[in-house]
Amino acid sequence: xxxxxILFMLAWRNLWRNHRRTLIMLAAIGVGIWAMIFMxxxxxxxxxxxxxxxxxxxxxxVQVHNPAYLDDPNINNxxxxxxxxxxxxxxxxxxxxxxxxxxxxxxxxSERESRGVTLLGIDPQRELGMTFIDLDNIDGRFLEDAxxxxxxxxxxxxxxxxxxxxxxxxxxxQDPDNEIADRGFRVVGLFGASQESFEExxxxxxxxxxxxxxxxxxxxxxxxVSGGDYRNVEPVFEKVSALVDEDLQVSRWTxxxxxxxxxxxxxxxxxxxxxxVIFLALSFGLVNTLVMAVFERVREIGLMLALGMRPSSIxxxxxxxxxxxxxxxxxxxxxLAWLTxxxxxxxxxxxxxxxxxxxxxxxxxxxPQLRLQDVILANCVVLVLGFLASLSPAWxxxxxxxxxxxxxxx
Numbered sequence: 471x472x473x474x475x476i477l478f479m480l481a482w483r484n485l486w487r488n489h490r491r492t493l494i495m496l497a498a499i500g501v502g503i504w505a506m507i508f509m510x511x512x513x514x515x516x517x518x519x520x521x522x523x524x525x526x527x528x529x530x531x532v533q534v535h536n537p538a539y540l541d542d543p544n545i546n547n548x549x550x551x552x553x554x555x556x557x558x559x560x561x562x563x564x565x566x567x568x569x570x571x572x573x574x575x576x577x578x579x580s581e582r583e584s585r586g587v588t589l590l591g592i593d594p595q596r597e598l599g600m601t602f603i604d605l606d607n608i609d610g611r612f613l614e615d616a617x618x619x620x621x622x623x624x625x626x627x628x629x630x631x632x633x634x635x636x637x638x639x640x641x642x643x644q645d646p647d648n649e650i651a652d653r654g655f656r657v658v659g660l661f662g663a664s665q666e667s668f669e670e671x672x673x674x675x676x677x678x679x680x681x682x683x684x685x686x687x688x689x690x691x692x693x694x695v696s697g698g699d700y701r702n703v704e705p706v707f708e709k710v711s712a713l714v715d716e717d718l719q720v721s722r723w724t725x726x727x728x729x730x731x732x733x734x735x736x737x738x739x740x741x742x743x744x745x746x747v748i749f750l751a752l753s754f755g756l757v758n759t760l761v762m763a764v765f766e767r768v769r770e771i772g773l774m775l776a777l778g779m780r781p782s783s784i785x786x787x788x789x790x791x792x793x794x795x796x797x798x799x800x801x802x803x804x805x806l807a808w809l810t811x812x813x814x815x816x817x818x819x820x821x822x823x824x825x826x827x828x829x830x831x832x833x834x835x836x837x838p839q840l841r842l843q844d845v846i847l848a849n850c851v852v853l854v855l856g857f858l859a860s861l862s863p864a865w866x867x868x869x870x871x872x873x874x875x876x877x878x879x880x
Contacts, residue, residue: 503803
């Protein structure tokens, strides 16, 4: 411990012999670590919003279907278990949130236009917090209950159909007998979504109302379950699998949307690659700083060796000097990252490139996501690679012959 204290004091003093060089290197390391964390937070935020929007449109991290439904979303591919029995099984099962739904393709017709849509029959009380709809941002009102005889459509769809709140539209779909099931509905609300494609695709109606319209009795097409954490769905998946019959298909959200699942895996790898690439650029400056520091102290190192200091102590002194430089730079970088990311937690408006972001499945508001594991990863990579980078000049300094080092310095 005493030896370490002495080496630490020597390393600290040597670090500030050349203030200008040390400050420039600290600035470079600080900015580099800030860039690692800041860009990672922005990218994580974008991917997080894409996944959250995707899951809210699915919705749920885990879903239950008839095995044939995903390949053919036909009304004939219903869940055989009645909705009332599903209610009994899932109520009290300890799930964060769940709902049963009817989800079928349909055609919506106004006085002027027709469009193909996805018709969703829901119980609005169970959908709270699961849907992509902002219930505080609705023109008119949302559905009141599962027996509501009205519909809610997106603002974009309303513009396309040239209709509005209070007007009537006609919905047409297909019942299990392959007969056309159609009915007039009054539009009671227009919803907004983070992506316009959602506003033009989905139409919401009461679940019980659609069961009557489609003549399917007490049956639904899917059960959706949310566990609150899209990164850890296995506990929910296993619990849901144990609740339903074996002849039903239980799917994770990564199975239902392979694009978003792949994005999540790629993002985790991207963070590590991004951090390593940034530090490799910094490592040249770090090694150069240490080499120059060693070169300036060749005679001093020779004298210390001649006076009996062991080569391992010389190596330790240079490594400690490197670690001090890295720790100070890391502190600066982390503080900068925190100061620049926290004020942006309300979101960054990127509506100027909204169309391009929507093509990627992202919304027009980017919310940086500062995750503790990303900060730890960036700092650990910096420390490990910094230690490895410091070994070369430290090893070189420890291998000097005392007489040769003093002679060279003269």
